[in-house]
Amino acid sequence: xxxxxxxxxxxxVAPAVKEAITTLxxxxxxxxxxxxxxxxxxxxxxxxAAALVDLSGCSSAAALSLIDAAADLGIxxxxxxxxxxxxxxxxxxxxxxxxxxxxxxIPADRLIALNEILVSDGPSVIIAALLIAxxxxxxxxxxxxxxxxxxxxxxxxxxxxxxxxxxASLERxxxxxxxxxxxxxxxxxxxxxxxSLVAWLSYISKAIEVGAQSAFEVAEAIxx
Numbered sequence: 001x002x003x004x005x006x007x008x009x010x011x012x013v014a015p016a017v018k019e020a021i022t023t024l025x026x027x028x029x030x031x032x033x034x035x036x037x038x039x040x041x042x043x044x045x046x047x048x049a050a051a052l053v054d055l056s057g058c059s060s061a062a063a064l065s066l067i068d069a070a071a072d073l074g075i076x077x078x079x080x081x082x083x084x085x086x087x088x089x090x091x092x093x094x095x096x097x098x099x100x101x102x103x104x105x106i107p108a109d110r111l112i113a114l115n116e117i118l119v120s121d122g123p124s125v126i127i128a129a130l131l132i133a134x135x136x137x138x139x140x141x142x143x144x145x146x147x148x149x150x151x152x153x154x155x156x157x158x159x160x161x162x163x164x165x166x167x168a169s170l171e172r173x174x175x176x177x178x179x180x181x182x183x184x185x186x187x188x189x190x191x192x193x194x195x196s197l198v199a200w201l202s203y204i205s206k207a208i209e210v211g212a213q214s215a216f217e218v219a220e221a222i223x224x
Contacts (some may be wrong), residue, residue, distance in 0.1 A: 004122025004130070012198050016205035017125045023212040024157075027168045032219035037165075043218045044167040048154070051175040055182075056146045058090060065089045066151045070166060073155040079118040080111070083140065086151055090144035098142045106138050114140075124162045128153040128170075129204040133189045150174065170204075173211025177203075 008014055027033065032040050049063040058066075066089050075082040080102075088100040102111060114134050117127060134140070135149035150171050157163040157170075174182050185203035188196040 002120040002122045003117060004120055004126040007126050007130075007197065007201065008123055010194060010198050010201075013126070013201050016202045017123050020125050020205040020208040020212075021123075021162070023209045024163055024168050027212045027215045028163070028165075030216065030219050032222050033165070033167060036222055039222055040219060041165050041167055043222060044169060044215050047214065047218055048166070048169040048171045051169060051172040052147055052150065054175050055150070055171065055179060056144070058144065058147050059093060062090055062092055063147070065092070066147055067154070067166070070151050070155040070158060073152075073159070075152055075155040076119060076159045079115045082155065083135070083148060083152060086148045087141045087144060090147040090151075091141075096142065102140050103138070103142055106140065110134075110138065118156070124157060124160045125205060125208060126201060128156050129201050131156060132204065133186060133200055136186055137190050167215050168208065168212035169214060170208050170211045172214045173207035173209070176210050176214065177207055182207075 008017065030040075045067050046064075049060065049067045052058060052063040052066065053060055066086060069086065069089055073082045073085065084100040084102075091099045114131070117130050117134070120127065132149040132153050135152065136145050139145040141148060153170055154163075154166055157168075158166050181203070185200050188203075189200035190196075
């Protein structure tokens with residue numbers, strides 16, 4: 001059994017994941033997505049990029065490039081290459097030789113474990129949650145880990161067909177819930193207990209739900 005399937009069996013995880021997926025499905029079925037698809041996608045991507053700027057302090061140009069890159073990243077085919085590509089974009093305004101390279105202090109087995117998570121079977125919400133937490137908690141790179149983690153999760157949802165057009169903004173969900181709650185949830189994950197893992201999964205599920213709901217506001221703005 002994959003780690004994602006094992007986590008799904010923990011008390012409270014399956015209902016939270018189901019609620020997040022239900023909200024994503026509602027956004028995909030929205031009439032504006034059907035009738036004004038191009039405009040709707042562009043508007044939600046712009047909202048996601050703005051949320052990345054608020055969350056991480058990266059430039060608007062870098063945020064937009066990251067969101068664009070998620071559409072064809074290959075995170076489920078070549079996870080390490082994809083993460084490195086995101087870091088190159090996120091850190092594009094710097095001249096560090098560490099751009100695109102994991103920190104040398106990270107044990108090889110932890111990188112292997114992250115790779116195995118990304119190519120494993122199981123609910124996409126759980127795999128995305130583990131992806132974000134692992135990139136952030138290592139931390140995988142010397143900087144820009146928040147941007148890389150959240151956009152990698154976006155790419156995962158696109159490639160696995162959960163949100164193929166990238167219209168439901170996890171980035172905006174995290175921003176709306178607030179940076180302090182994101183950091184607190186990550187601290188809980190790092191405790192390493194079953195209860196802390198469930199708390200992290202519940203947080204990410206809620207962020208997905210809130211981000212997806214925010215897409216309805218974008219849809220309404222288009223029709224006005």
